[in-house]
Amino acid sequence: MKSLLDSDSTYAAIDVRERGEFNKRQIFRTTCVPRRDLESLMSRLVPVKSTAIVVCDEDDGRASLAAHTLEQMGYTDISMLQGGLGAWTQAGYELGEGTNAPSKDFGEKILVQKHVPEMTIQEYQHRVSLGEEFILIDTRTPEEFERATLPGSRNIPNGELVLRIAEVIGDSDSTVVVHCGGRTRSIIGTQILLEMNLPNTLVGLQNGTMGWLLAGYELETGRQPQPLPLPSSDRVAFAETFARKLTEEHRITHLSAAELRDLVDKGEHETLYLVDVRTAEEYEQGHIPNFTWFPGGQTLQRTDEIMAVRTGKIVLACDGIVRSAVVARWIKEMDFPNIYVLDGGVRAWEATGQTLEQGWPRMVPRGLIEARETVSLMSSSTLESRLETPDAPLVVDLETSSDFTQGHISGAVWIPRGWLELRIKDSASIGDAPIVLTCRTGEVSMLAWAGLRDMGYTNVEVLEGGKLGWSAAGFVLETGTRSIPVEPNDVVIHPLGDKGRMEYYLTWEEALGRKYESDG
Structure with a gap:
C-alpha cells in the first residue's frame, strides 16, 4: 500500500469508513467514500472499471462488504488493505487527520x-x-x-x-x-x-x-x-493575459473543442475528470455535457473529493480561460500530472456547433433502477398501522447519526448502511422476522435491501419514499439521540462557534506547514 501511494501508478485508494472516522485518522491521499455513497459517487470518482482499487477500513469487515458492492458495480481489480489502518500504524507509517487534508x-x-x-x-x-x-x-x-x-x-x-x-x-x-x-x-x-x-x-x-x-x-x-x-472588457483582457501567462509558466495544456471531443470519446478506457469551475447560475443556464460543477475555489479546496485517481486527465472549463487557468495552475502545483484547460471554455464549445445542457444533471446511483424492480415496498400508512400491532416490524434507519437525530420514525433503530450486515443480528435473528428499512428518500434502503436478503432475511421491505414520504403522508418524525446506544463518530462536526474545536482546528492546520519550514 505504501509503495503504491508513493508511485506514479494508476490507482484509487478508497477509505470506506464514515466521514467522522476519516476526519479523526486517515492515510494521507486516500479518498473517503463511505459505503453508503459507493453507488452514488464511485462512477464519477473512478470512472474506468479496470482501475486498480484498494479499499481500507479498521479491519472490521466493512472493506469486504464494500469490495463486494464494487464488484457488483463492475469494478474488476479490487484489493483490501490487509489489517486495515491498525496494520498501517504497526508497520511504522503515520496517519493524518482532517477534512480535505491534501488541500489544507x-x-x-x-x-x-x-x-x-x-x-x-x-x-x-x-x-x-x-x-x-x-x-x-x-x-x-x-x-x-x-x-x-x-x-x-x-x-x-x-x-x-x-x-x-x-x-x-x-x-x-x-x-x-x-x-x-x-x-x-x-x-x-x-x-x-x-x-x-x-x-x-x-x-x-x-x-x-x-x-x-x-x-x-x-x-x-x-x-x-x-x-x-x-x-469591463479591458479588465477581462488583463485577466486573460495573466491567465495565459500562468498556463505557460506551469506548462498547462490548452485543449480545443475538437480535442476535448476526442478525449471524451476515449473516456471508457481513460480516467477523465471534466469540471466546470464557473458559478452555479452559469452552470445551470448551460454547460457542456458530462461536465460536473465544482466552483473554482472549491475544486482546489476539495481535490480529494473530485479526483480519486491522481493520474487521471483533468479538464477544466469556464466561459473563456481565466477561471479555469487559475484553478489549473494550483492543481498542477499539487502534483496532479495531467491537467488541461478548455481554451475558450463554454463559448468555444458552442462556437463549433455543439449543444449545451441546461439545469442540474440527475445522478442515478448505480444499481438503483434494478433495485426498484425487485425490492418489496411498504407504504407509510401501512407501516404506521402496523407499528402498534404485536407483529410490528423492526424499523432500521440507515442514515447518518445527524440525519437520524433530526428526524426518525419512533422506535427505529439506527444502523448506518456501512454497518448493516455486520450489526443487524444484534436486533433481529436471521429468518422471517419483519424488517423495514428507512432512509431519507428510500434510495439507500433500496440499495441495502439485497444485502439482507442475501444473508437469509426473508421478510425485508423498504419504506416507500423514505422519511420524506412519511412526513408528506402527515406522520410525525421523532427527534433526538435517545435511540442511539453509543456516542456516534460518523459525521464531521464543524468547529465554527465551538472554542475548543476552533482552537484545535487552527492549531492542526498551522502545524501542517512546519515540515516545509524545515525544508527551508
Whole structure:
C-alpha cells in the first residue's frame, strides 16, 4: 500500500469508513467514500472499471462488504488493505487527520514557501479603530458567507478573484484583506492576487472567521452576498493575459473543442475528470455535457473529493480561460500530472456547433433502477398501522447519526448502511422476522435491501419514499439521540462557534506547514 501511494501508478485508494472516522485518522491521499455513497459517487470518482482499487477500513469487515458492492458495480481489480489502518500504524507509517487534508496541507506549504503576507485580527481591528479603510474580501462560497462573515466583508469566491478583483478595487488604493473561515482559502487567494501585481497592498487575514470569534468579536449572519461584479472588457483582457501567462509558466495544456471531443470519446478506457469551475447560475443556464460543477475555489479546496485517481486527465472549463487557468495552475502545483484547460471554455464549445445542457444533471446511483424492480415496498400508512400491532416490524434507519437525530420514525433503530450486515443480528435473528428499512428518500434502503436478503432475511421491505414520504403522508418524525446506544463518530462536526474545536482546528492546520519550514 505504501509503495503504491508513493508511485506514479494508476490507482484509487478508497477509505470506506464514515466521514467522522476519516476526519479523526486517515492515510494521507486516500479518498473517503463511505459505503453508503459507493453507488452514488464511485462512477464519477473512478470512472474506468479496470482501475486498480484498494479499499481500507479498521479491519472490521466493512472493506469486504464494500469490495463486494464494487464488484457488483463492475469494478474488476479490487484489493483490501490487509489489517486495515491498525496494520498501517504497526508497520511504522503515520496517519493524518482532517477534512480535505491534501488541500489544507498544500495551503500551508504555499504560506511557508512563498511567504504570503498575513495580518492578525488584532492589527486589523487596531487600524480600523484609527480610521483606516480596507477592502475586505471573503473568498468562501456564497452559502458560507450568508451563514456567517466578518462585518463589512464582500463575497468574491476564490475561483472568481482574478476575473473580478479589479472591478471591486476600482480606483481605491486601500489595502485588500482576504479572509476565509480558517486559513487555506485566504492564503491561496492572497497569493494569486499578489502574482497579478496589483497596485494595492495585499494581505491575508490570519485565521479568518474562526480567529475573529476567538478574538472575542461577533460575526454577521444572514447577509446575502452582493451580485458578483461584471468586469469591463479591458479588465477581462488583463485577466486573460495573466491567465495565459500562468498556463505557460506551469506548462498547462490548452485543449480545443475538437480535442476535448476526442478525449471524451476515449473516456471508457481513460480516467477523465471534466469540471466546470464557473458559478452555479452559469452552470445551470448551460454547460457542456458530462461536465460536473465544482466552483473554482472549491475544486482546489476539495481535490480529494473530485479526483480519486491522481493520474487521471483533468479538464477544466469556464466561459473563456481565466477561471479555469487559475484553478489549473494550483492543481498542477499539487502534483496532479495531467491537467488541461478548455481554451475558450463554454463559448468555444458552442462556437463549433455543439449543444449545451441546461439545469442540474440527475445522478442515478448505480444499481438503483434494478433495485426498484425487485425490492418489496411498504407504504407509510401501512407501516404506521402496523407499528402498534404485536407483529410490528423492526424499523432500521440507515442514515447518518445527524440525519437520524433530526428526524426518525419512533422506535427505529439506527444502523448506518456501512454497518448493516455486520450489526443487524444484534436486533433481529436471521429468518422471517419483519424488517423495514428507512432512509431519507428510500434510495439507500433500496440499495441495502439485497444485502439482507442475501444473508437469509426473508421478510425485508423498504419504506416507500423514505422519511420524506412519511412526513408528506402527515406522520410525525421523532427527534433526538435517545435511540442511539453509543456516542456516534460518523459525521464531521464543524468547529465554527465551538472554542475548543476552533482552537484545535487552527492549531492542526498551522502545524501542517512546519515540515516545509524545515525544508527551508
